[in-house]
Amino acid sequence: MMRRLAASLIFGLLPAIAQAQDLALPASARQLSDRTSPLDSYDLPTGSFADGTIPARRFEGRIERRTFRIDGASSTTLQLMAPLRDQLAGLGYDIVFECKDRDCGGFDFRFETEIVPAPDMHVDIRNYRFLSATRASDDAVSILVSRSGNAAYIQTIRVAPDGADPGSVTAHTAKNPEAGRELGQTLRHDGHVVLRDLEFDSGAGTLLPGPHLSLDRLAGYLRDHPEHRIALVGHSDSTGALATNITLSRQRANAVRDRLVEQFDIDPSRVEAEGVGYLAPIASNLTPEGRDANRRVEAVLLSTR
Known part of the structure; x- marks a missing residue:
């Protein structure tokens, strides 16, 4: 049973x-x-x-x-x-x-x-x-x-x-409605996509070496669409002060931006980086699973250049 x-x-x-x-x-x-x-x-x-x-x-x-x-x-x-x-x-x-x-x-x-x-x-x-x-x-x-x-x-x-x-x-x-989509399709359809495989040092803004398949796919999308720009937006859970979380989430977004520029040779003028702390959750901060989901970096599609 x-x-x-x-x-x-x-x-x-x-x-x-x-x-x-x-x-x-x-x-x-x-x-x-x-x-x-x-x-x-x-x-x-x-x-x-x-x-x-x-x-x-x-x-x-x-x-x-x-x-x-x-x-x-x-x-x-x-x-x-x-x-x-x-x-x-x-x-x-x-x-x-x-x-x-x-x-x-x-x-x-x-x-x-x-x-x-x-x-x-x-x-x-x-x-x-x-x-x-x-x-x-x-x-x-x-x-x-x-x-x-x-x-x-x-x-x-x-x-x-x-x-x-x-x-x-x-x-x-198992397949779900999003499973068949490529990263670029989700980015164009929804206007943003969560880069789910990124890993950072605990409580720090350092992006671990990877490999990170999401960054490889995002870089490929940007190379295929040179007219597009993106913003990388860092998010946190609600633990701690807002100012501290905004700083940490911005550091993580900038670390992802640096990786795209340095490792994948993406034009830095096409990638912005910002952090909003815990102001835009996608799950409840009352559970460990929800807080884990809220700690993320998203790519947001901007208007064309």
Whole structure:
């Protein structure tokens, strides 16, 4: 009952799984990496770390390694894992092994099993879950879910047997009305777009190295439309004084502007930067998730030059 409830809470608005083949992730998940090897081997964990090793079964075939990140995630690792586990069972997989951080072996399990390197995957050794499943003798899947701060990470590794549909049991993000839009389409249609993958030092205006796919796409749009100008607008949550938040949000907008100018060679006269602090929220500041959503930088489309 609890498993079904968790699934309905997180995935209640998701469409049916396409052709009963794909694993549907939350609509807010964004893919970070896809490392597919046409022919490789994978040691599927079948038990917890013990006596210096992880029991495993070796599979060979097409190995599909994918990672996803969910920003502002409030769901527990079990709430994220349970619907995926149910989907695997519905596709005819047998759950071989499942564990939670300390029961898996904590630090040792995390560093002895295969993990896609950072920044494409992050595992908090105090807050993760792992699952492995098999179907027939040459078809296997593992799922790793972890939470770190206000973000959740999901890694899927699938061994596809020879002749299998490459798209079968591929994790994908669920579609919503905005999911099919490119950044430029949203910018033209709505007049603004949130640059959701930007990351800053905590409480500071320093933009982390990235990569930031949103900036790459925004720079591409500006190169394709040399007549357009934009304003980068920083926003904050309501914690602290307004003047302090306006200063911080302006610093972050300017950091994004500098990155566009210096890394992507965008004409600085085409990009303004401003900060408005907490004066334009998009969510309630009464919850951690709402405050996380309100801390953002938006690109606003201005009139043509």
